[in-house]
Amino acid sequence: MHDVRRFAFIGGIYSNYWALRAALADVARRGVDGVWFLGDLGAFGPHPDRVPDLLIECGISGIQGNYEESLSSGADDCHCGYTDPRDNHYAQISYDYTFANTSSAFKKWMGTLPREIRFEAGGRRFLLVHGSPRKINEFLWRSTSPVPFLERLCREADADVIVCTHTGLQWHRPLPGGGHLVNAGVIGRPANDGRTEVWYTLVEVRGGALSVEFVPLAYDHHRLASEMRAERLPEEFVETILTGWWTTCLEVLPPKERAAGKY
């Protein structure tokens, strides 16, 4: 009889507290041995204080994303790592709104979050980071992250399983040496696939085997959309929530991921 352990990972939340509620309820129903958030609690959505409020109330631990690093240090922008001016334009609207509507107590709390979390399960060393082990805002996309590169990241970070987010798209690549790269996706906005569900990730360790399940999450996205409109957030952000297609912050996508979307 093998020891079985299950963990839930919640990627970028982007102020989508309706999705966070749905995720925490789903996780509770399934029963897990641990649940963590991976940073970027704020961004496109409304009322940014409601996410930290809920996380603290439910006793969920996690790490800083570039948003928490920026908000807690009073930075002028989100340091998302975009290079295209259009991406940066919308990122700035999103950040300015989030900065103005996050209480100073929560900003301070964000500054106390760790940059990474490590633990061991099933003989494997887990490492939770926001972007990559070497950079908080590095994008690890499926189509630009080959196996030897990921093995190098694991080796340099002394980890077997790296769990990250930041790109907004969930994927998993097992590595020949027994390691894994798991990008947990995000619950803040849909995965640019024309579906309105968002995704969180379950990892199960059973003896020597590790399996990854991406969980689609339906939530009251109409309610989120109406609140975003009431807060006068850009209609482009609302469209993404209602259609499942990214409209902004997508110039950074590699060609393979870009071709899968509508815009």
Add this chain to the structure above:
Amino acid sequence: MTESPHVPLLALDTLWFQVAGTICNIECTHCFISCSPKNHSHEMMTLTEVERRLAEADRLGVREYYFTGGEPFMNRELLPILKATLQQGPATVLTNGMLLRPEVCRLLKELFDESDFSLDIRVSLDGFDRQSHDAIRGRGVWDRVMTGIHNLLETGLNPVITVTTAAEGVETAAGRTRFLEVMRGLGMARPRLKVLPLFRIGAEERRTRAYADWERISGEMLEAGDASALQCSAGRMVTSKGVYVCPILIEEPAARMGETIGETLRPFPLRYGACHTCWVEGVTCTT
């Protein structure tokens, strides 16, 4: 003269291939390595040669591959080279767009669809219109490039357009907006644009001027900034003659760092004018 500061190789993420050497079907007046039909300073690379480099790159954990020249599509083995590359990682090709015949584009789309990894095509345009473009790239080039871009779009590939600051004002927000409008007018519904500065070496040195003595990176500058922003901290360039520090300095004998990639994993002295451009402009040749 004080000693040049050294930049360490922090991570070998990007490997470049001078896959067409310095051989090109046109002679741009701003080319930093003076490529032309007759410039054999660096020769074409063969599939066998590239495969050997790919094997070493795989062992070193390289993340992504870039192919340039010269004009890469003049290399008759380019498509098999891309196929081999895409089996192990993402690939980007930098082209002048003149040889993108419908059949070539169809094969590129096949490679794009087959691979788990991204294949990106980057086409160079200079100037906002035919006249200014052809003044740099040669008469009749604009029309051929337009055909090539159209062929790519027809197959469903959406290229990045690279434009240098030889297109006056393109580096400003207004210039960029104007260029994106030009691209939409040319049928690019989702225009992707990358702006690059000019390097005052090669043909460009003759078109404008050479670097002045003060255009060098000092140790103080490097200490005050972020060395990881320099592409020589994260990549190397393979040509038919060996492994160089970066895609820009392949005509500098001292920039050849070794025969194998493994021999080049050491710091490099930033002693060139081009290094100053990279530093000041925040250049990366990657997309």
